[in-house]
Amino acid sequence: MQHTVQFSGIIPPVSTIFTAEGGLDKNGTAALIDDLITAGVDGLFFLGSGGEFSQLSVEERKAIAAFAIDHVAGRVPVLIGTGGTNARETIALSQHAAQAGADGLVVINPYYWKVSEQNLIRYYQQVAGSVDLPVLLYNFPALTGQDLSPALVKTLVEACPNIVGIKDTIDSVAHLRSMIHTVKAAHPHFSVLCGFDDHLFNTLLLGGDGVISASSNFAPQLSVRLLQAYRDGDLAQAAHYHQTLLQIPQIYQLDTPFVNVIKEAIVLCGRPLSTHVLPPAGPLDDARKAQLKALLQQLKLC
Template sequence: MSSELLFKGVIPPVSSIFTSEGKLDKDGMGKLIDFLIESGVDGLFFLGTGGEFSQMSVIERKEVAEFSINYVGKRVPVLIGTGSASTREVIELSLHSKEIGADGVVIINPYYWPLSDEHLFAHYAEIAENVDIPILLYNFPGLTGQDLSPDFVRKLVDHYSHIVGIKETVDTAGHIREMILKVKSNHPQFSVLCGFDDHLFNTLALGGDGVISASGNFAPELTVGIYQAFQNNDLRTAIELHQRLAHIPLMYKLDSPFVNVIKEAIQMRGQTISTYVLPPARSLSEQKKQELKSILQKAGLV
């Protein structure tokens, strides 16, 4: 695998847009994709948590992946989420992603059985030995119940050079710092990307590479602005945008799962899309919509 850093900057985890019947809304998806690319993002990640992959069948996941890759048309790098509780299913979805032209896959660890470190390593090893497309790990212990520790990740990357990065959806700078110091310092081509919006600035300051966070769907000007300002050493602008972005995580506490909150925010920011979410997620209540609007106002977004 090349020593080049393959994935960096702002890579929104794109919301999957559905019709009111729960079918893929290709027009809505296309509008959102065009908006994000025009906003200057550095890549797009489909079928992540906000993409509602966990509520889809394998056939539906493949449909979203195929449409998204074809529609993006190589304008920016595309990552496809292929995580599953089943190792065999991860391999099937990852091979499919490679076949249809994905630039990489993002794999969350199994989220039903808690695995021993030995079995968790074997899970990722079996995938890496059967899939030669670039792989990013996805660490979200708040949902999986199991953390991918920096020592564990370093062991994986030592063995498999095409494991090229991680999405760190952890609400602690210390974990991100240790991932950078223990993994990236030994493998400079390894991308460390935070998963929570308000950790972008400190991730960059610690030597990380960017962000894969939900606000990229509805406020890409904030994260893109922070990333670009940091690269240009314009720390004043980066800090100002960081302070605005700090309001955003309050949104995610409005409901659970918060996929509905993201879609309503996209709608409030002027993108005409369907806000339908797949069960067991449900529509956001009118009261919570007003609370969401208030948060967006405090961030200077509406």
């Protein structure tokens, strides 16, 4: 069994770039992938919330996963989000990602029904058992309506040897701390990655492993440099980057879903790409674009 952390550091949840007609913009997505790898990220996560997985059909998700894996071509580890509202679809997507060459899967808990603990454990056993790949849990209770508690996560890790980490997208230091103390203390190879930019420093200080957060699409250097400073033992420099990351979440309040905000920020930070988003998301209006630009300028990001 693998006893070192497999997925750590800065792993952007990559925005899927679409054409104006709503198809995959391969050139745009490829350019974004190349930019992020050049920026020094430690891996890439496709088809998360920011990748608009919930607005895509199964066939579209398969095509995007295959394209992304192929374009990354082993330069960094690739994680594919395969979760959804039902087990059969998640298993089909997981097996496809495995065949396409993914390095790991990220699986959110089903988000329509509240699922009993027994059914949730069975669900993850079925999904994890359907592939040989490492699986990261994806906890986003604000959107799923159901928290993956540290105690439940520990049970899942003990039931499924290939569950190796979690993306804990929760605005709570206490939850991250408990995840590290409850799960990682018992299973040191387990990777705890926060899902919010402003928790990266906390997560590292608590003994966690890194971040999967939206700002690394448009300002990967902030998180990459924070992590490097932390690893070098330069906490003052890490805190300097943390001060900027603390301000970033206000950007996401400009719209819901904020996938459009991320794409506009990528453009404002110097990479001209299509900002088309899939409905029910819509374009960012001019007033909010101006607010976004002002915020990014204030943070010296564009």
